[in-house]
Amino acid sequence: MQIVFYLLLKIALERQMTDTGKARKIKLFQELKTDILTLGLQPGADLDEASLSERHGLSRTPLREVLRELAGEGYVELRDNRGARVSDMSFTTLREFFQAAPMIYGAILQLAALNRTQAQIDELKSAQNDFVSALRKGSVAERTLANNRFHELTGEMAGNVYLLPSFKRLLIDHARIGMTFYRPMNNEMADKLSEASLQHDAIISAIEAMDDQQAVELAEKHWNLSRGQIELFVTPSGIEASLGSVSRPPKTA
Amino acid sequence: MQIVFYLLLKIALERQMTDTGKARKIKLFQELKTDILTLGLQPGADLDEASLSERHGLSRTPLREVLRELAGEGYVELRDNRGARVSDMSFTTLREFFQAAPMIYGAILQLAALNRTQAQIDELKSAQNDFVSALRKGSVAERTLANNRFHELTGEMAGNVYLLPSFKRLLIDHARIGMTFYRPMNNEMADKLSEASLQHDAIISAIEAMDDQQAVELAEKHWNLSRGQIELFVTPSGIEASLGSVSRPPKTA
């Protein structure tokens, strides 16, 4: 009987430590982020407050605050008297993405090389290890998240509060676009993935050596590789069979 | 007697139209923004939820949501279990500001020239009119806000969701720094203000002509002018009197 009480007490204490309101809030925050980054929640998807709050054991008040914070970082969009929805992507935004990314990425890596601390270097190396093992044996989502984490760290290293908002916004959509091309469909795409990993190593070296010019060059190379991956996915080599061989459902209505 | 009832009804209806919850929320949002931009609320100032909500006739729940949104745009910072405070500025952030601003400003004006619509041009001209009249007969805060509005419009013209977050963040601190140098203390500073106004006109012309290269050049010139104004304020010409002539209070404690 005493043991039962002891167990109950222990559970209660652990609950207080690990499952307090704040912890649930942070957990929800992270889960929504990763779900959005990995397309578990697709662009444009509606987020229902009631079901979300119930599913995560939070009342709607703190949930709504989480949604506001996510909106601030660009993960979701809020519509008046309508639900929140996952930030949308379109041809237009894709074009804007290609316009903005090279410049910001270059600036971030340059500043990272100039401002990094040793502790940050160690973190970056650790993140790169995770990325490599994700490439070897991880899922598409794990690869995307590991790559995202690597670049987030370079953003922290740059340590410029004015550049960071745009950089983070870019990383969100880079991850979502990447969810397609981190699913290699032929040898060419797989090769580019390992090349990306090698570039990460080079980026780490440049940053550690505080060689900002080298960092800028690597940023451009890394961006071009990424760009090539996207193009490979968007414009694949043509299908050999004629279109007539694709079965179509008969017209019924 | 009937007239009294009519008036009461009218007031009630108007109240519903103009002073509904949402309107109060938007108003609070705007007021906090302008107060922060014009240093009515100084960097680092604590924001008390209770007094703010009472003063604006809103309960704490929507107020807290407003604070979250302001935090997302970089106006305030939220600390756990502590109050929100106005985003701080320091030597470090000032340095970061000078690093990031030229690049972003150039990119924004270039894209503005490429993407602007005629309606936006008209708005920009109107904003420039307001700026000119603020220079002639407005307060320091009015000048700052008018200048801020002008540049916000160029940001809208650029229409790039990835660049906008950083640009807006820069504008916040540019306005706050500007609150010092839009208080001209000698002829040299006053001259630079009218020069800024002329540059605005040139910027409008370049954007209207969709001359993006010209827009980039003007962005650099405009930035250099702004930089010069800041330097004039930070490092003024020395005081002629000797330090000994400055009266000091006698040591009492």
Add this chain to the structure above:
DNA sequence: AAAATACAATTTGCATACAATAGAAATTTC
């Protein structure tokens, strides 16, 4: 008297209840 601790007051965080709004469904009108 200085440091540490306990307590009280203030402030933030969360849950619930209620109000307002938007979208869908049903009814009426032509």
Add this chain to the structure above:
DNA sequence: GAAATTTCTATTGTATGCAAATTGTATTTT
């Protein structure tokens, strides 16, 4: 039967009360 209007339902927005946490103050201890 189609269009417009009204009613209803589902969902978002706000207010209030209470719980948790922080900070400042008073008390105790050394």
